[in-house]
Amino acid sequence: xxxxxxxxxxxxxxxxxxxxxxxxxxxxxxxxxxxxxxxxxxxxxxxxxxxxxxxxxxxxxxxxxxxxxxxxxxxxxxxxxxxxxxxxxxxxxxxxxxxxxxxxxxxxxxxxxxxxxxxxxxxxxxxxxxxxxxxxxxxxxxxxxxxxxxxxxxxxxxxxxxxxxxxxxxxxxxxxxxxxxxxxxxxxxxxxxxxxxxxxxxxxxxxxxxxxxxxxxxxxxxxxxxxxxxxxxxxxxxxxxxxxxxxx
Amino acid sequence: xxxxxxxxxxxxxxxxxxxxxxxxxxxxxxxxxxxxxxxxxxxxxxxxxxxxxxxxxxxxxxxxxxxxxxxxxxxxxxxxxxxxxxxxxxxxxxxxxxxxxxxxxxxxxxxxxxxxxxxxxxxxxxxxxxxxxxxxxxxxxxxxxxxxxxxxxxxxxxxxxxxxxxxxxxxxxxxxxxxxxxxxxxxxxxxxxxxxxxxxxxxxxxxxxxxxxxxxxxxxxxxxxxxxxxxxxxxxxxxxxxxxxxxxxxxxxxxxxxxxxxxxxxxxxxxxxxxxxxxxxxxxxxxxxxxxxxxxxxxxxxxxxxxxxxxxxxxxxxxxxxxxxxxxxxxxxxxxxxxxxxxxxxxxxxxxxxxxxxxxxxxxxxxxxxxxxxxxxxxxxxxxxxxxxxxxxxxxxxxxxxxxxxxxxxxxxxxxxxxxxxxxxxxxxxxxxxxxxxxxxxxxxxxxxxxxxxxxxxxxxxxxxxxxxxxxxxxxxxxxxxxxxxxxxxxxxxxxxxxxxxxxxxxxxxxxxxxxxxxxxxxxxxxxxxxxxxxxxxxxxxxxxxxxxxxxxxxxxxxxxxxxxxxxxxxxxxxxxxxxxxxxxxxxxxxxxxxxxxxxxxxxxxxxxxxxxxxxxxxxxxxxxxxxxxxxxxxxxxxxxxxxxxxxx
Numbered sequence: 001x002x003x004x005x006x007x008x009x010x011x012x013x014x015x016x017x018x019x020x021x022x023x024x025x026x027x028x029x030x031x032x033x034x035x036x037x038x039x040x041x042x043x044x045x046x047x048x049x050x051x052x053x054x055x056x057x058x059x060x061x062x063x064x065x066x067x068x069x070x071x072x073x074x075x076x077x078x079x080x081x082x083x084x085x086x087x088x089x090x091x092x093x094x095x096x097x098x099x100x101x102x103x104x105x106x107x108x109x110x111x112x113x114x115x116x117x118x119x120x121x122x123x124x125x126x127x128x129x130x131x132x133x134x135x136x137x138x139x140x141x142x143x144x145x146x147x148x149x150x151x152x153x154x155x156x157x158x159x160x161x162x163x164x165x166x167x168x169x170x171x172x173x174x175x176x177x178x179x180x181x182x183x184x185x186x187x188x189x190x191x192x193x194x195x196x197x198x199x200x201x202x203x204x205x206x207x208x209x210x211x212x213x214x215x216x217x218x219x220x221x222x223x224x225x226x227x228x229x230x231x232x233x234x235x236x237x238x239x240x241x242x243x244x245x246x247x248x
Numbered sequence: 249x250x251x252x253x254x255x256x257x258x259x260x261x262x263x264x265x266x267x268x269x270x271x272x273x274x275x276x277x278x279x280x281x282x283x284x285x286x287x288x289x290x291x292x293x294x295x296x297x298x299x300x301x302x303x304x305x306x307x308x309x310x311x312x313x314x315x316x317x318x319x320x321x322x323x324x325x326x327x328x329x330x331x332x333x334x335x336x337x338x339x340x341x342x343x344x345x346x347x348x349x350x351x352x353x354x355x356x357x358x359x360x361x362x363x364x365x366x367x368x369x370x371x372x373x374x375x376x377x378x379x380x381x382x383x384x385x386x387x388x389x390x391x392x393x394x395x396x397x398x399x400x401x402x403x404x405x406x407x408x409x410x411x412x413x414x415x416x417x418x419x420x421x422x423x424x425x426x427x428x429x430x431x432x433x434x435x436x437x438x439x440x441x442x443x444x445x446x447x448x449x450x451x452x453x454x455x456x457x458x459x460x461x462x463x464x465x466x467x468x469x470x471x472x473x474x475x476x477x478x479x480x481x482x483x484x485x486x487x488x489x490x491x492x493x494x495x496x497x498x499x500x501x502x503x504x505x506x507x508x509x510x511x512x513x514x515x516x517x518x519x520x521x522x523x524x525x526x527x528x529x530x531x532x533x534x535x536x537x538x539x540x541x542x543x544x545x546x547x548x549x550x551x552x553x554x555x556x557x558x559x560x561x562x563x564x565x566x567x568x569x570x571x572x573x574x575x576x577x578x579x580x581x582x583x584x585x586x587x588x589x590x591x592x593x594x595x596x597x598x599x600x601x602x603x604x605x606x607x608x609x610x611x612x613x614x615x616x617x618x619x620x621x622x623x624x625x626x627x628x629x630x631x632x633x634x635x636x637x638x639x640x641x642x643x644x645x646x647x648x649x650x651x652x653x654x655x656x657x658x659x660x661x662x663x664x665x666x667x668x669x670x671x672x673x674x675x676x677x678x679x680x681x682x683x684x685x686x687x688x689x690x691x692x693x694x695x696x697x698x699x700x701x702x703x704x705x706x707x708x709x710x711x712x713x714x715x716x717x718x719x720x721x722x723x724x725x726x727x728x729x730x731x732x733x734x735x736x737x738x739x740x741x742x743x744x745x746x747x748x749x750x751x752x753x754x755x756x757x758x759x760x761x762x763x764x765x766x767x768x769x770x771x772x773x774x775x776x777x778x779x780x781x782x783x784x785x786x787x788x789x790x791x792x793x794x795x796x797x798x799x800x801x802x803x804x805x806x807x808x809x810x811x812x813x814x815x816x817x818x819x820x821x822x823x824x825x826x827x828x829x830x831x832x833x834x835x836x837x838x839x840x841x842x843x844x845x846x847x848x849x850x851x852x853x854x855x856x857x858x859x860x861x862x863x864x865x866x867x868x869x870x871x872x873x874x875x876x877x878x879x880x881x882x883x884x885x886x887x888x889x890x891x892x893x894x895x896x897x
Contacts, residue, residue, distance in 0.1 A: 016262035
């Protein structure tokens with residue numbers, strides 16, 4: 001009888017609180033991480049080497065075409081301007097060596113001159129990454145299936161050209177209003193270009209690309225900007241938020 | 249209730265409330281809602297540079313100069329080529345769907361021998377063996393009017409001592425028979441509609457199916473002050489935009505044209521032809537307005553009015569179509585008027601032993617083809633000429649399944665226009681000798697090869713690919729390969745020798761007399777490109793543009809004037825059977841006063857038994873009920889004058 005009374009007194013609150021706190025902790029700290037799987041980029045591409053060591057700038061690969069469309073990721077055609085391994089010559093050498101062109105490990109192990117002599121990297125780790133690109137993609141005439149951290153679905157039309165003129169310094173005035181949309185740190189050291197507003201901050205200094213975090217339910221990137229963020233910024237900037245603005 | 253159980257429930261309630269204070273549930277709902285938009289069967293876009301790559305399309309009879317729209321190198325659409333005068337930015341309904349046809353499941357994937365897939369090596373072996381066994385009894389039927397591939401195939405025949413080269417029946421052929429056959433001319437006739445001030449389209453459905461339709465439409469659009477008159481048995485789309493429609497039965501077009509010649513001669517026009525006096529006497533005696541009116545039903549005052557407009561024009565042109573006689577009469581009228589008719593030179597050949605274009609057009613396929621071996625290149629005679637072709641062994645070359653490939657012994661899949669080198673040399677009707685070339689835009693479909701390469705050795709060439717033949721052609725005509733690849737056209741500014749040209753007076757006098765079949769009503773077959781042609785069935789997307797005046801459901805629609813319908817005892821929606829030639833067709837009736845009384849207008853190009861979902865089983869095949877008659881005086885065969893009996897069912 002004593003036990004039952006005790007239970008009636010505090011048993012109605014304590015289990016509730018325990019359950020409440022437990023799921024709060026799980027829901028804030030544990031569960032969100034379980035929704036994502038990490039996927040590595042097709043090979044180790046170092047922005048740092050290309051930008052800092054080779055003196056390239058963003059527009060070398062990520063440029064606007066003559067018609068105003070945005071090139072996005074580089075293609076083999078662009079990469080081959082520097083990584084000058086001739087696919088035809090390479091395939092001939094692979095055939096002469098009796099190697100299956102789809103057996104990448106065998107091609108790498110064979111250390112074919114036509115490939116090795118045209119690698120540009122110095123350090124072994126970088127050379128291995130470059131070799132992987134050349135063997136798996138360049139000589140196979142297969143475009144690199146880059147993983148887009150800012151992936152947007154097909155029903156969203158995003159024009160880089162329309163956002164080209166956004167100035168981080170000007171936007172800094174709306175720093176507080178934009179705090180849920182843009183990482184506030186972006187406003188601390190505004191760069192020459194506004195890429196950091198939406199893209200991974202200081203990606204140009206990155207040596208090993210971070211893993212792509214893919215939502216296991218939706219398939220979207222963790223960094224995919226949701227519609228409400230687009231709308232928030234559009235509203236703050238006095239831009240239209242009609243459906244057809246982005247859904248053409 | 250035990251303590252543990254109560255506590256568990258209380259903790260569960262707490263947990264449920266607690267989770268609602270985290271983003272987990274809301275994020276999960278959001279993710280699930282996005283997940284429902286991403287089913288695996290929803291196609292995804294390909295991203296990359298969007299380009300417009302110039303090339304040529306061979307799906308319509310004249311061919312189109314196009315730009316294939318690509319994204320990341322993959323074709324997804326077709327548009328006109330603004331830089332090429334054949335297009336001027338326009339495109340025909342068939343070629344507009346080139347990419348859809350290229351990607352169609354109706355493409356032929358591999359060579360076939362008697363319905364069984366074989367390797368390319370085996371196909372070449374069979375081809376070579378059969379060619380050797382056939383000796384000189386080999387024929388070629390080409391559905392390509394303008395390509396250098398005809399040089400290649402005709403050179404194969406020349407090497408075999410055969411002259412059996414046939415094209416599918418076309419306006420180019422009847423024009424050539426009139427010009428080089430009856431009138432002693434050389435080169436190819438063209439018509440400058442853009443710069444003419446009066447254009448008489450004497451049967452030429454120029455904005456829908458005659459000649460280079462896209463260039464014709466551009467000429468019409470650019471000719472702001474010109475007056476266009478259409479003469480024919482029905483008010484076609486062309487007639488709907490011209491200033492005037494003169495109803496003339498197809499078999500009476502030659503007589504109608506000579507009736508206009510009467511007024512022109514009466515006005516004192518002449519031409520330095522050796523038989524001018526004979527021609528004038530023939531017209532003034534045999535084709536007086538009264539006689540023409542009696543023979544064709546066209547009022548004399550209508551002919552007088554047309555003649556008056558042509559005579560008052562500074563640069564008139566008459567564009568004939570139909571029979572050889574109608575073409576000869578039209579050319580003669582143009583020579584008298586001295587207006588916008590042009591004579592185009594032929595481009596230099598690239599293949600030794602190749603026939604000239606005129607030689608290729610001499611074979612009369614309507615009289616029948618009978619050979620030990622028949623090679624059919626991108627043509628569909630089994631559909632359009634079901635009784636005319638007899639062969640011991642048939643080789644069909646095409647990119648898609650057709651009635652002809654289904655019936656052939658050996659099928660060689662050809663590359664689609666966008667996957668190969670191809671060219672267009674002076675499509676019939678253009679005002680100047682013009683050459684356009686196209687390089688591959690897309691990679692060949694899986695398993696596809698260039699079937700034309702198999703004929704290089706039989707033609708006596710040591711080229712490794714047909715692309716080299718195209719290169720040789722470009723060099724032979726003196727054009728710039730780079731400019732052609734960029735989509736520009738090469739124009740040859742020469743005029744063939746006109747001396748010795750006659751007005752074909754003796755032949756025309758007899759050939760222009762209207763000859764009609766014995767059926768109850770005249771048949772006016774007409775072509776609408778969105779419906780298809782003799783060689784090309786309708787294409788994906790095109791059926792959406794086919795009018796209820798051509799197709800309702802799966803039923804073909806024929807049109808007739810109300811007086812004709814009354815005479816036949818039918819009304820709108822009646823189902824009728826049309827009997828003519830050696831065949832029958834079923835159709836629904838539509839009443840349209842734009843059809844000459846006593847005539848039924850029926851659309852060509854339907855009723856396919858082989859093909860894709862867009863063409864197979866749609867409507868009926870009007871080619872079955874066409875009657876081949878002999879133009880004895882012109883030495884040719886014609887479908888003009890076909891008649892049918894109509895029975896309500």
